[in-house]
Amino acid sequence: MRIGILGSGRMGAKLGTIWARAGHDVLFSYSRSPAKLRRLGNSGSPAQAAANAAAVLLAVHWSRVDDVLSQAGDLSGKTIVSCSLPMNADDTELVVAHTSSGAEELARKIPAAHIVSAFSTVPSEVLLAVFAARRRKNRPNVVYCGDEAKSKRVVARLIRDAGFDPLDCGPLRIARYIEPFTMLVGQLAYERPGGPELAYRFLRS
Amino acid sequence: MRIGILGSGRMGAKLGTIWARAGHDVLFSYSRSPAKLRRLGNSGSPAQAAANAAAVLLAVHWSRVDDVLSQAGDLSGKTIVSCSLPMNADDTELVVAHTSSGAEELARKIPAAHIVSAFSTVPSEVLLAVFAARRRKNRPNVVYCGDEAKSKRVVARLIRDAGFDPLDCGPLRIARYIEPFTMLVGQLAYERPGGPELAYRFLRS
Numbered sequence: 001m002r003i004g005i006l007g008s009g010r011m012g013a014k015l016g017t018i019w020a021r022a023g024h025d026v027l028f029s030y031s032r033s034p035a036k037l038r039r040l041g042n043s044g045s046p047a048q049a050a051a052n053a054a055a056v057l058l059a060v061h062w063s064r065v066d067d068v069l070s071q072a073g074d075l076s077g078k079t080i081v082s083c084s085l086p087m088n089a090d091d092t093e094l095v096v097a098h099t100s101s102g103a104e105e106l107a108r109k110i111p112a113a114h115i116v117s118a119f120s121t122v123p124s125e126v127l128l129a130v131f132a133a134r135r136r137k138n139r140p141n142v143v144y145c146g147d148e149a150k151s152k153r154v155v156a157r158l159i160r161d162a163g164f165d166p167l168d169c170g171p172l173r174i175a176r177y178i179e180p181f182t183m184l185v186g187q188l189a190y191e192r193p194g195g196p197e198l199a200y201r202f203l204r205s
Numbered sequence: 206m207r208i209g210i211l212g213s214g215r216m217g218a219k220l221g222t223i224w225a226r227a228g229h230d231v232l233f234s235y236s237r238s239p240a241k242l243r244r245l246g247n248s249g250s251p252a253q254a255a256a257n258a259a260a261v262l263l264a265v266h267w268s269r270v271d272d273v274l275s276q277a278g279d280l281s282g283k284t285i286v287s288c289s290l291p292m293n294a295d296d297t298e299l300v301v302a303h304t305s306s307g308a309e310e311l312a313r314k315i316p317a318a319h320i321v322s323a324f325s326t327v328p329s330e331v332l333l334a335v336f337a338a339r340r341r342k343n344r345p346n347v348v349y350c351g352d353e354a355k356s357k358r359v360v361a362r363l364i365r366d367a368g369f370d371p372l373d374c375g376p377l378r379i380a381r382y383i384e385p386f387t388m389l390v391g392q393l394a395y396e397r398p399g400g401p402e403l404a405y406r407f408l409r410s
Contacts, residue, residue, distance in 0.1 A: 098302040098385075140408050143389070167393070174392055180303075180385035184348070187379055188372070188407060199408045203345050204399055 003158070004049030006030050006068050007060030010124040011083055013040055015057060015162065018131045022161040027053070030060060030068050047073040055154050058082040059119075062102065063089055069109060076112035079151035081144075081158065083119035085182055094179060103145070103175035116146035116155040117175040118166075120182040123189045125196040127162065134163030140199030141167040143181070145174040167202060208363070209254030211235050211273050212265030215329040216288055218245055220262060220367065223336045227366040232258070235265060235273050252278040260359050263287040264324075267307065268294055274314060281317035284356035286349075286363065288324035290387055299384060308350070308380035321351035321360040322380040323371075325387040328394045330401040332367065339368030345404030346372040348386070350379040372407060 001024045005016040008031035020026040020041060029049035031037040050056050050072045058080055060068050065084060069075070086095050086102030096102050103117035121143055122130070130140055142164040146152045152168065159166035169178060189196040206229045210221040213236035225231040225246060234254035236242040255261050255277045263285055265273050270289060274280075291307030293300050301307050308322035326348055327335070335345055347369040351357045357373065364371035374383065394401040 094303065098299065168397065169389065169392055170396060174389070177385045177389035177392060180382045181389050184374065184379070184382035184386050187374055187382060191375060192373065194409055197409060201406055201408060202393060203404045203406060204402060 001025065001054045001154075001157075002052055003027070004029065004051075004053035004056045006046050006049060006056060006058050006072060007064070007084070008037055008040060008043070009059060009061075011119065012057060012059035014124050014127045015059065015119065016040065018127060018162050019158065021131070024161070030064075030071070046071040050075060050078065053078065055079045055081055055158060058084050058106070060084055062086045062095065065106065065109070075110050078113050079116065079148075079154045080106070080110070080113045081116045081118050081155045082106055085120050085179055094183065097180065098176060101173070101175035101179050103172050103179070107147075107172060114146065114148035114151035115172060116144055116148075116151050117172065117178055118142055118144035118155050118159060121178060121185050122164070122199055123185065123196045125189070126199050129197055130199060131163040138201060139163060139165040140201050141165050143167045143169050143178055145169040145172055145178060147172045164199075165201070206230070206259045206359075206362075207257055208232070209234065209256075209258035209261045211251050211254060211261060211263050211277060212269070212289070213242055213245060213248070214264060214266075216324065217262060217264035219329050219332045220264065220324065221245065223332060223367050224363065226336070229366070235269075235276070251276040255280060255283065258283065260284045260286055260363060263289050263311070265289055267291045267300065270311065270314070280315050283318050284321065284359045285311070285315070285318045286321050286323050286360045287311055290325050290384055299388065302385065303381065306378070306380035306384050308377050308384070312352075312377060319351065319353040319356035320377060321349055321353075321356050322377065322383055323347055323349035323360050323364060326383060326390050327369070327404055328390065328401045330394070331404050334402055335404060336368040343406060344368060344370040345406050346370050348372045348374050348383055350374040350377055350383060352377045369404075370406070
């Protein structure tokens with residue numbers, strides 16, 4: 001699968017690297033460091049990353065969403081998997097919550113694209129360990145939600161290819177619950193003992 | 206430990222029954238059905254349930270909180286473990302969220318009590334199965350938060366005695382993330398395939 005990465009920071013660089021190792025054709029874009037971008041592998045502009053991609057990962061800070069979208073060209077009909085959480089500039093609070101979500105705001109910005117919210121709920125620090133352990137039983141989950149069935153199937157495959165077990169939470173509005181859940185995971189990963197290599201699994205007893 | 210149950214509906218009846226089986230001295234109160242209350246075991250008024258209790262479980266619908274508190278007597282200095290989610294009358298939406306939480310609103314109603322938020326994140330339907338399987342390794346978690354260390358230790362013990370592994374998420378304001386997480390669990394339990402016997406565990410890889 002051809003995957004375009006919009007935002008090659010910690011999440012984008014790691015997920016793209018993992019998908020490339022899983023056999024996908026990944027094109028990285030939009031990093032503060034051109035040298036880092038070159039080191040990651042195939043790289044280009046946001047428009048090049050999005051062109052012909054079967055899935056586009058949006059992994060920029062919320063404050064950069066409008067800028068990267070303005071450089072990404074026409075995203076109509078494309079599957080956009082977003083892990084961009086709607087955080088304020090100092091990353092302490094959600095700026096969209098309860099009556100809407102970052103995922104729904106994103107869908108309003110690019111209504112012709114198909115948004116799937118995924119991967120915000122797992123810290124970047126755990127990604128390589130989960131991918132390395134992908135042969136185990138009882139993989140950790142990644143919750144996801146979206147309104148378009150075909151795009152959700154694409155994203156479920158990408159979740160699986162990263163070593164996680166995809167858990168479909170329903171329509172895009174469920175991001176109103178998933179995004180605060182991301183804040184809870186962040187609290188546990190970064191403010192509580194045990195460190196950021198944290199994942200989660202829902203259990204059926 | 207003497208435990209008073211304020212609200213003997215699905216959650217309160219099950220948790221109280223489990224704690225009684227675990228050896229605690231449980232007094233049930235505040236059910237719509239007096240016959241059900243008698244069937245559960247020791248029962249009485251909310252004031253009787255709260256008197257001399259080392260921990261009080263608040264498990265009423267949000268719309269009943271003021272009423273049950275008005276009947277519970279002086280709760281100063283008491284450990285209140287609350288699983289009452291701030292839902293509207295038809296249980297479709299949180300009425301407090303993002304800039305506050307039900308747990309924080311409760312703390313404002315009874316400032317001399319020590320509020321610990323716990324158990325909202327596990328459906329009542331899973332409680333007996335988790336308790337029955339309490340000898341297993343890798344118990345499911347219950348996340349909890351609060352501002353008073355001693356009360357949090359009491360609640361951690363009650364979580365453990367119910368067969369779960371307590372996970373301390375920090376101060377009471379973290380209920381702003383835990384309560385939407387409860388909504389996510391509810392979405393998975395009641396609106397998605399697999400049924401309501403759902404629990405969760407955070408994983409360190």
